Amino acid sequence: MSPVNLSTQFAGIKLRNPILTCSGTYGFGEEYVAYCPLEALGGITLKGITPLPRLGNPVPRLAETPAGLLNAVGLENPGLEEFLKSYLPKVRKLPTAAIANISGFSLEDYVLLARALQKDSGLAALEVNISCPNVKHGGMHFGTDPQSAQEVIAAVKAVTDLPVIAKLSPNVTDIVGMARAVQLGGADALSLINTLLGMHIDINQQRPVLANTFGGLSGPAIRPVAVRMVWQVFQAVDLPIIGMGGITTWQDAVEFMLAGATAVSIGTGNFVNPLVPLEILQGIQDYCEKRGLASVHDLVGLAHRA
């Protein structure tokens, strides 16, 4: 049997295979080198950056929950300038595709970042994290208001020649509405999902575990919500989807692809086992072989046919 074609192409992004790693869980690409061969990955998504450096939230920033992880890192990052100077040169040398992730607290923040990141930066795409409060609009999150989300994506799209991936927040009543909004804004692809807002209280100290009170819930616990959103958006919106949220086994990855994801991204799963991305790749390949699929792309959305 001829080998399964693993390569994937969507929204102008070419990947060796559909396995990515999630922003914020994989640093700037060098941290996991001793644990997982980057050249085996389809690509990595870099830690979110903001225009200025941020120290982020105080610790504790993490709390373990049943099959889940709460994090409140608070977007700690070196800022754009330092990113361009000290990190990007190394990122360019990574043996896999790199997607930058940008965050902002105003439209201007996003534009500033997007303008600085073009095709000639060597990046494969720009992921726009809209799960941030818009400080100029009373803290309403860009990611929970379709209008703001559309504006941000449109503004970013206007100033960069890189493919633009809109990363949606699951903390909304209507994920399809959000997807439609960013499509109107011109998004080339979608990342689904960011973390669910949660919290955990230390009953001995009688106060929240996280210094920030609230944190984002990730890991296997949220997978059913993530798969549902990928499914709904796949049905309603014609944009390629990068599926994420609790992927820890190859079966999970296949589930996301059957639901409609063109590629999958692994976040918290790396913490459980840094070889998860490789195991997933192997698992997907075997799955396709057993079912006689010529290309991994044939899996996308297959469960909708039933």
Add this chain to the structure above:
Amino acid sequence: MSPVNLSTQFAGIKLRNPILTCSGTYGFGEEYVAYCPLEALGGITLKGITPLPRLGNPVPRLAETPAGLLNAVGLENPGLEEFLKSYLPKVRKLPTAAIANISGFSLEDYVLLARALQKDSGLAALEVNISCPNVKHGGMHFGTDPQSAQEVIAAVKAVTDLPVIAKLSPNVTDIVGMARAVQLGGADALSLINTLLGMHIDINQQRPVLANTFGGLSGPAIRPVAVRMVWQVFQAVDLPIIGMGGITTWQDAVEFMLAGATAVSIGTGNFVNPLVPLEILQGIQDYCEKRGLASVHDLVGLAHRA
């Protein structure tokens, strides 16, 4: 040391202790009798009823997920008439408080149900499940639209003399906005939270596991989201809260009370271990004793003081 006062009173509801069981997970009160002494519970919430009998969804209705359970029972219930005739008489004889749970697909449904359930029915309260599609308004869920939610609660409030508990859906952008809406509608208390919408795909059959495609996610996986919502609503809205969502240990129950819940309710936890409610009661009691609290009510919202 004098024993901890476990009794709880809120919104005109008097409970022996603050431990309830969740609607849909405890039948009509008789099913668990051989497994958990009902007289030890603060009360039970009955399976949701609708005006007419419903067969609900086809099977499979359940799917296990990491630390969670998806269900798509589809509100199977005997209907109001049969409830009044065959179930209510037995419910009245239960050795604990019973809260009815009502669901509808139009405003009229809710009114019809609420009118039939008054103080003289022997029920302790009426829990209004608004996580249902409003078929007259294009299927938009009552529970995701503040306006509809307020209307439903106001309509129910107008026709029953029982305390009215509004049970909120977590599948919304702004849970505080929903809580405020039902408060305006006249709700006496809040139940937080119903299930998160999720799904699971069978990768062998390449189709959703649940016959209904989507289901409600419950169990420990969702606890961080539930605690966060209880916390947010406690801060913003002055109504007693029944906290639920993933409570399986006494520590979980204390966590909800510290976040602001006046009572707690156990759903999926009963499936894990039917003695969970008793273990929780004992655990809360010990916790209060160790900390010198005279009443379990002293726990409510304590973590906000930090």
Add this chain to the structure above:
Amino acid sequence: MLTEGQVVVHESLGDEEQRLRRLVLKGPIARTAHAGQFVAIQVQDSSISSFDPLLRRPISIAGISSERDEITLLYRIQGRGTEILARAKCGERLSVMGPLGKGFSLPEKGELWLVAGGIGIFPLYPLAQSALAQGLTVRLFWGGENKSFLESAGLSSWKALGIPLHLSTLDGSLGQTGLVTEQAQELLKKSSASGGQIRAATCGPKKMMQAATELFKNYKVSVEVSLEERMGCAVGACLGCVCTLVDEAGVLIHRKVCQDGPVFRGEEVVWNESC
């Protein structure tokens, strides 16, 4: 009843490749258990809670020894839950709810025909024992993948009962080649016993039970079937496990497999795939 059953035997059953296990638990469940009932067992050591996997697993009671306060569970390692269960060591305590549901009924007299497909055989053994103890004539029709499976899944204990065994395998490695219902049909054709003298009980894949039910119906033999469905509470409280029956008036109704079953009269079951 919720009890902590102590593991007294936990071993591989037959060929390791069949992934079958025999688990004997000591506890009071044996005192009230009947053939066809099941337990809901926590698939991990009950001393430290982990919520993944979350739910208990329903397993039929495959052996009842009330004198020794022991029940036997026979199961196949199927997924993650049973895989974790398989790690339980002798002496460990497992949380078990049971006996659950309604088991098989026994006729006063006459013949009892048992029809098993694959591991559907497990709940039928204590039924055969009770029937024989009551003086009934019992015969077994049992179909499986192959010889290795039948031998692993307890053929020798069945032989020890000294009843007629009609075996079949898909690959013909033991007994007749083909489906178990074909053998029953052959015998029914030849049989002198009229439908009224025979009662049947069947457990196995849905398709097999449906075929058996239709077959017996043609011969006016009443048959009990043991259904399977995914379970939440296992006590009738969550409505997760319903099956569809047709009542005397021809109306479709739901019953709970956990509480009203798992054993139902074959004729009343609606066999459509999912309602």
Add this chain to the structure above:
Amino acid sequence: MLTEGQVVVHESLGDEEQRLRRLVLKGPIARTAHAGQFVAIQVQDSSISSFDPLLRRPISIAGISSERDEITLLYRIQGRGTEILARAKCGERLSVMGPLGKGFSLPEKGELWLVAGGIGIFPLYPLAQSALAQGLTVRLFWGGENKSFLESAGLSSWKALGIPLHLSTLDGSLGQTGLVTEQAQELLKKSSASGGQIRAATCGPKKMMQAATELFKNYKVSVEVSLEERMGCAVGACLGCVCTLVDEAGVLIHRKVCQDGPVFRGEEVVWNESC
């Protein structure tokens, strides 16, 4: 390095009420490990995945035998994760990442003072061994709850090193009554050795390490401290475990405990509770 360490010893350490465990793992980690580094260990049998608990647990390397390819981990059963870890049986394989982080450094010559609070003693033992092997003079200040704790947590092995031990307990059941730093202070006062000749390393509760750092600063003794923080990735990728340091210019900066630490120079650590 990600490896499957085979459990070769897993036993209770001292008094059972102290809930301490000694776990020896066979695998290649020993070859490159240094005192002060740690591993991130999966707290369940790696053959069947369960996602509750989800994360690995950071545990210091408390013994290194490169000849036998063995590392020793000493830990206290603290919560659910370590409770599950404690069930691992000899022969089982546990998934271990390590050696992680940067360990303690050793001076060329002179005296090394070790200051330990409670189970903070564990990573200091291999450090003492290396220091002695290099010909340094080593002394230990160690404070604990009571005699039972100190004896359980390895006092006899420390005695076997033949170095001066300054013990203290909160209840006075062994050594002096009071805090470990008080003893160090006394000796510093009396000591003829100037700050330049002494180096210190400390591990234990934050408050204790802070006090030790201030004390040593007064005597111009440079001290290394081993910090703890909740970890996600354990390799520097998630920024979950940062600590705050002050750089030469007086600017507050974040460093990752997992990658840049867990050992830092005491003087640069900002000890405020949570930033």
